[in-house]
Amino acid sequence: MPYVRILPENKIIKVIQGKRLLDILIENNIKIPSYCGGAGWCGKCKVKILDKGISLACQTYVEEDLTIKLLKEEGTDINIQKDFWENSNFILSPVITLQAFSLEIPSLSDSRSDLERILAIKENIYIRDIFVLRKLPIFLRKNNYKGKLVLFENEIIDVREEELKRVYGIALDIGTTTLVGHILDLTDGSDIDSYSTENPQLPYGADIISRINFIIHNPDGLQILRDRLIKTLIEIIQNLCTKNNINLNDVYALSITGNSVMTHIFLGVTPENIAFSPFVPVFRNMMILDSRDIFGNLFNAKVYVFPLISGYVGGDVVAGIMATNLLNKKGNIMLIDIGTNGEIVLKSKDALFACATAAGPAFEGSNISHGMIAKNGAIYHVWLEGTVKFEVIGNMEEKGICGSGLLDAISVMLDLRIIDLTGRFIKGEEFCLGRVKITQKDVREFQLAKSAIRAGIDVLLNKAGITYKDIDKIYVSGSFGSYLNKKNAIKTGLLPNIPLEKIILVGNSAIGGAKMILLNRFLMKDA
Template identity: 35%
Template sequence: MADKNIADKNIKVTIMPLGIEVKATRGEKLINVAYGQGLDVNALCGGKGTCGKCRARVVKGGISEYTENEKKLLSEEEMQQGYVLLCQQEATGDLTIELDGLNNGQKEFVPDKGAYAENITGNDPIVTKTFHQLTFPTVNDQISDLNRIIGDVPGKVALDLRLLSRVPVILRDGEYRVTSAIFNDTIIALEAGNTTSQLYGIAFDIGTTSVAGYLVDLHSCKVLKTAFAANKQRVHGADVISRINYTIENPNGLSEMKELVINTLDEIISKLLAGSGIPPEHIYIITLVGNTVMSHLLLGVNPLGIAFSPFVPVFAESITAAVDFLGLKTLLPAARFILLPNIAGYVGSDTVGVMLATKIYELSGNWLAVDIGTNGEVVLAAENRLLTCSTAAGPAFEGASISQGMRAEPGAIYKVAINDDVDIAVVGDQEPRGICGSGLVDAVSELVRLGVVRKNGRINSPKDCPMELPEKVRNRIKTRGNGLNTFVLVEGKNEVAITQKDISELQLAKGAIRAGVEILLDEAGIAELDGILLAGAFGSHLRPESLKGIGMLPDIDVTRIRPVGNAAGSGAIMALQSKEQLQIACDLPKRTEHIELSLHKKFQRQFVRGMSF
């Protein structure tokens, strides 16, 4: 009887078009079945059924009743055709599902987080190696193995106790010719022979969406290899608030979140070392940057205090420990990690990395650095002051709140130009399936320029557009059943269009960033900027002309708006390569004034003004 009960719980789910047959448990969410196969299912709302991105069609088999969220996000026609939201439906029996076009059954696609600075240099790595030619013990020289090593190292050092049991074997295998690796006056590695030329570290930028890793030769100060992976925490939401909520609502949520990001780091380390000829035991140090919530989840520290006013983190200082504290499986336990310091609840060590890499703290004049994303971090350097704030830009730039929005993955429109007609560029040169943040910014900027979209964000009807508007462009304006106008970028069966709601979402996102910028300028008492630095994967791929076109940034010549690539990752590399740069990174938060926008008396007014095109 027990065997029958077990059999009744197990059902078969076939995933098309891949033809994968999966064993599932009755009552299991279909989205978890897909995740179990490593499929990249868009669920940017964290499986709450509010973004509508995880559409799929049930080709065969029964489904549970439609939820209220599904009824809101799916049309009657779609439901009649068997469309469901994977995060809302449970496996009730054997069934076949066909992943929606936005997923297309693809394995995970990881967007490039942006290039690091190529000119990073340093000559004082934070780990040093020394070759020791020790004397052999004799009856007349019975100094302990440990003291024999320590006595040959200048200054006062200690041995990491994880190494103690291996000391006699290493010394004798190397015939008392050994190499030590020292970090912060502690011997963290001991190796037979002369291995001083083998000195490596890894710098990480832990983004909310994706994680970048950089394998660094600490002798030559060269980045040997770069690897990316999607942050596995994405299964529980695209933004940090969704992830904090998951840790609150689930008893094991915090440990699960830590495990997901650690698995992501292990995956990247494996990619970096594959084919490099570098064994994991020669990776002695890693540096990490990320927003404050990511830093907490990495250490398994509850970020609850960040979610609510007054947005207080558990820690802000730099954290250093052995990697076995993190639970990394790909490196030796005694290797060390340094998590760079945070500034505030929503201004993390990734912003410190941006400041370090751009050297904004020593630029002459007034400079602004903006990292545009779900949270937009802004840094202003003006007259020997450093000011920073974080703006809740929302998920528009990630595509979560856009009707046909998607990440910058194959099939996403990422660039739009409009002259006599619409000209688009698509990631992977594929048939367009949706639009990502940079494409949306481009498109709306062009529509504002041509008078299709008003300053208040309304899409004009064809008859209300300027007379000189090209006819092909005018014909792309369609009035839908709700009476609102839509602009069609791609016509035909697989139509891609920008709705009135999409433009409103962009207004909210860019209005928040512009408000943060204006408040920092006001706090510093300046009206003009000498330059603007655009950081991060998203910011670095935005056209300055488009940003000006939608009014996200102050009025400044586009030649003075400069993308700086993955500056956060570059900062992590600099801290890895140089004791001096690491110290600067640790000192920067002490010099920085944080402005809490949620409590600022001018924020609401600036936000409303910032929404205008």
Template identity: 25%
Template sequence: MPTGSLTSADDPEPVRVVFTPSGRAGAVKAGTTVLDAAREFGVDLDSVCGGRGICGRCQVEPSVGSFPKWAITAGPEALSSPGGTETAYAGRRPLGPSARLGCQARVQADVVVDVPPESQLHGPVVRKTVDVGDIALDPLATLHAVTVPPPTLDERRGLAQVVIDCVADEWGVHLAGILPGALAGLHASVAAGSPDDAGGRLVTVAVRWSGPERSERTGMVTAVWPGIATAALGVAIDIGSTTIAGHLVDLHSGDVLASAGRMNPQIRLGEDLMSRVSYVMMNPGGAQELTALVRDSLAALITELCADAGAEPDAVLEVVLVGNPIMIHIALGIDPTPLGQAPFTLATDAAVEVDGPEMDLPCPSARLYVAPAIAGHVGADTAAAVLAGGPYRDQAITLLVDVGTNAEIVLGNSDGLWAASSPTGPAFEGAQISCGQRATPGAIERVRIDPATWAPRVRVIGCDLWSDEPGFAEAVERRVAVGARSAAAGVTGICGSGIIEVIAEMYLAGVLSPDGVIAAPPGEGERASRVTSDGRTSSFVLYEPPEGADGPTITITQNDVRAIQLAKAALRAGIDLLCEHAAIEAPDRVLLAGAFGAHIDPVRAMVLGLIGDCDPDEVRSVGNAAGTGAVRALLSGSQRTEMERVVRSIRKIETATEPRFQELFVAAMALPHATARNPLLAAVVDLPSSPRRTASPHHRTRRRRAVPMSEEA
């Protein structure tokens, strides 16, 4: 157990302090503040104001009672009574009933002091809106309040060096220098600082640290503010091709203060990434136009987040940016056209750091960190998702899938990771589908089909009722109209999760053959009424508005089925290709990332053949994994180092040049699959007894371990 001492030979009766949960302890002179004792013993106790009783970050909880483990019996008198500074404290973080300010409470007798997580600069984080998992706070931006002495004629140092020396004297923190952006307003900030009796000025110094390990990091002054500033904020942003989402976070507490999202304004110049690359190729100045659009959106998003939290953008010291390679290139002002054609060469796959103003962000003191990319079409968003999902942390073989216009796939465990991207196209997002639409109120998101009658039931976004339940039509008209405002009420189309379910249900009910052909039932009856024909192909009638109600009839055409088959075959072939490289038949668990993954029914996804055969209970959504990983990187420099290390170890498999990809793609066109067995799926759902090609007797034996990359041929 680490110990220390603040006593001298003239102090015959030292008192002991034990800090929990760290267990660090030592002897101190009576009258020593808890904060000073914590610093002496290396206890993680936060403070911004430097012991002035202003910021409230050093709150502790003294424990009263008998503690045999440390041979201490502590009473209320173990700490000094609250003084005037403590009783007058009225900071942003109120004092609890038994809490004390560590900088004001003085140790008078043996005592056990608890440092709660919110008082630990590097404490564990438990979040509600963004589940970042089990990490310790390790921010790269910190605040330090210091008193700058009044200037004198014989002072030979510049003001910047005086501030740096004050930080060293008051905090024991040695800095390398001050950034140019902090120099512009340095004199004004110090002059406006809170005066003391000696003519000094109280200011807050913002420091930005760089370097892989905490003990080796170098600090630079990024801003100096008059008085006490307690807000050190950061923003984590995921730039998607469709949406841009961000979270405003308190870097000292880990609290998510606000979350917001907006449509990517580049959509008007091209819905998918390749169309935006084409726009750059065909339009002089197109790259600059796309860059300006995304930077304007980033600035507006940060301003919105700060407004929602009642904060100023000036307090944002860190920004973490993730996204697919093309979006990141455009945001940074790098030509994206090399990513539009083989060999899809990145300008850089390393992490990039720039000052916020260089990206036109409204944060003059912010440093922007762009996460590293894995390969040409597997970018920083996938790197962040890997950090959040953590497939490299244990032996269970994990498949991480982020389904979008371009699906990113990562497979492996602590022995090795493989990654690939598959060109699934926009079908899963509702594009190329006759009645497809984005996931907005009125879109069908759930489907069930009666195998005997082929009668469908649907549920739409904005209504909890199924279509065969009383009150559905009225509820849809009312709720969708409120949710969509000016949009048409009623059932308006079908979104991605609904598309997955309807194709799977059509197969289970016998509407679709294993080859994806819509059946034409002979004769009349309810089955026949569900299928229409144009003479060449058939369509399945999924939903008809009630008599007298407006709205479209929702049908699934043969072309719709083919579009989904092509998309799912591309994804499945990519997954199967990675399984071959990892020498496994199927993963132990599947993590579905992104908004689309959050709403997929695992069983229907397996019926469709979107993913291979596995235990449905081991298929789960991890939500916006890219955004979660970005928040982890925002809160912890150690997490950034870990992400960069893991990314460099991932082996990228290029589907476009793999000889096996086409063969796997053809086999994956069938429902669920032309050759793969599905015993785990068959245990939870009745699959149609259709003729199947027999699997090869030389099928792979499932392994519980991915082959390390060094062992792969």
């Protein structure tokens, strides 16, 4: 049985002869990018095999002992996108409330049950969770029948000591590329902290179709993807609590938003039928679950899962609609969530139109020669000022280029006539930004992605019977919603040629909507 020695950790793994190196690394939790899911065309899973040189892990099969060196992944700190919601009339009415109580101690003249005493505290309250019922007798006697009820609407989800002053909620955005979490104080509505990291499913493909294919072709595929996701979400939750000295047991509510496929995987429900016409999801309705059903006995909280619109228009769009207050806007208003899935919503008169476009992962930096997501080391802004200049996230040496930087670079290349209006190179074969190169293939990947978005815009406008001139406002969300250059978006054809003031950059509107749900329980019904 051959082995693989991994440097610089000097880790040795015994493997089955003939097994693919990429699978070996993934199964042993060795972080390695593979945006094409091991199909062999993204070129991101490079390793150095001693005595043999650079090779793709997805194209390497272990027939004998190998010593490999992992190529350093640069810029590991994800850049947190700003979030957004229009909150001028927002009312704080959190999903979790506290109700203090002081009960009469049982006696021969008052032998009511513990549960009867608790339910008499407030009208219409109830206990559904057997764990809370089991906790009652010990808790009440230990605390002299005084304490606080933790309520989710009218359901008692815990009984706690008198001293408990604050409870918390966590909003989670499960993106195809990036996971984002915010921890909120549900007592006063403050946003305490945020944390972001790469989606751990990236080695199985940068887009949702690659992940569905992995599920279809691997009997344990769904479980593998879900386990990796849940493990990372737990790490986000624990990180937010530990960093801010918050007891995990004081977290009582979570809101979950994501595209339809990510939401299915989160719940352990197969999304495979979404890949085939007529693209039917298993469910579309919102769900309220117990955290034990998702995260085990880690903590006791209610989990709100955003509803889906269709197989390819998910809860992240519903959250975005909520964050931008789209339903209450007048005129022709468009919300464009630019990412691997280009999801677009148009409100025209009293109707809502929605579609999803196969933009692909180019806007997230995938399928681009030196592409990367928006994290330290990524070029995110390029411009002309006598010479070509650029800015890098983290103010460090450039390691790659993210979507907004690619958009700017394409615009500069047009201005310098390095490429023509069709995107073909007419000066040289590549465009260099320091150590980062943009090739003809990268330009074509960008054109495919932006054309998908633009086609979706045209389809919805046609469906509503209006034109570009009738658009009153466009909200742009996603990573682009934080860093997009509006002029360059119009110049390259990504967005229609409308006045710049009509284009509003809103960053991560999905996490904004997820936060709103936690802070106003009445919005659950609106979603």
